Amino acid sequence: xxxxxxxxxxxxxxxxxxxxxxxxxxxxxxxxxxxxxxxxxxxxxxxxxxxxxxxxxxxxxxxxxxxxxxxxxxxxxxxxxxxxxxxxxxxxxxxxxxxxxxxxxxxxxxxxxxx
Amino acid sequence: xxxxxxxxxxxxxxxxxxxxxxxxxxxxxxxxxxxxxxxxxxxxxxxxxxxxxxxxxxxxxxxxxxxxxxxxxxxxxxxxxxxxxxxxxxxxxxxxxxxxxxxxxxxxxxxxx
Numbered sequence: 413x414x415x416x417x418x419x420x421x422x423x424x425x426x427x428x429x430x431x432x433x434x435x436x437x438x439x440x441x442x443x444x445x446x447x448x449x450x451x452x453x454x455x456x457x458x459x460x461x462x463x464x465x466x467x468x469x470x471x472x473x474x475x476x477x478x479x480x481x482x483x484x485x486x487x488x489x490x491x492x493x494x495x496x497x498x499x500x501x502x503x504x505x506x507x508x509x510x511x512x513x514x515x516x517x518x519x520x521x522x523x524x525x526x527x
Numbered sequence: 528x529x530x531x532x533x534x535x536x537x538x539x540x541x542x543x544x545x546x547x548x549x550x551x552x553x554x555x556x557x558x559x560x561x562x563x564x565x566x567x568x569x570x571x572x573x574x575x576x577x578x579x580x581x582x583x584x585x586x587x588x589x590x591x592x593x594x595x596x597x598x599x600x601x602x603x604x605x606x607x608x609x610x611x612x613x614x615x616x617x618x619x620x621x622x623x624x625x626x627x628x629x630x631x632x633x634x635x636x637x638x639x640x
Binding site for chain 1: 531533561563568569570571572573576616618627628629630631632633
């Protein structure tokens with residue numbers, strides 16, 4: 413297993429365009445999390461899934477953001493009508509429910525730049 | 528509102544010295560306190576974690592000290608090495624890390640040879 417994979421690593425988009433990011437978690441992990449990290453700050457929670465169910469969403473996740481995890485495997489995060497304030501690193505993490513003491517495994521992130 | 532407050536923002540330590548990073552929290556429901564290490568261009572990686580039923584946890588050169596009454600915890604890096612130069616984040620969550628983590632703002636550590 414190569415860990416948590418995120419694609420693309422970098423994305424530059426024009427304001428108003430839609431973007432979609434993909435995350436492939438560690439295969440046996442049933443929990444998947446999305447975080448956002450801006451420069452000089454710690455990651456901020458966006459949402460998480462257990463299997464295919466989206467169990468919690470942060471108020472940071474505006475109506476322009478949507479996340480899915482079909483079949484409880486990979487996940488996608490879509491941002492519609494991007495704004496400059498959406499520029500950030502989007503991090504995906506996964507864990508196995510009941511083993512949270514071992515921590516999440518984060519991917520290397522997708523860096524979004526909105527111009 | 529920052530759930531976990533972290534200091535200092537940056538730290539410069541000589542090789543072989545001790546690096547100390549401090550965090551404080553308010554939410555008494557938190558019961559899981561991990562530290563993450565992040566290198567440029569990478570996602571955070573779990574370094575060490577503690578639960579509030581112990582006051583200290585040591586793994587190699589890394590030690591977490593936890594003060595439940597003061598709602599503070601700290602990371603000590605002994606014999607700091609240039610390879611330890613990275614950004615360190617403290618975090619906290621409830622239900623033993625089952626749900627979302629609240630991260631501090633990070634400490635950029637530079638270890639000079």
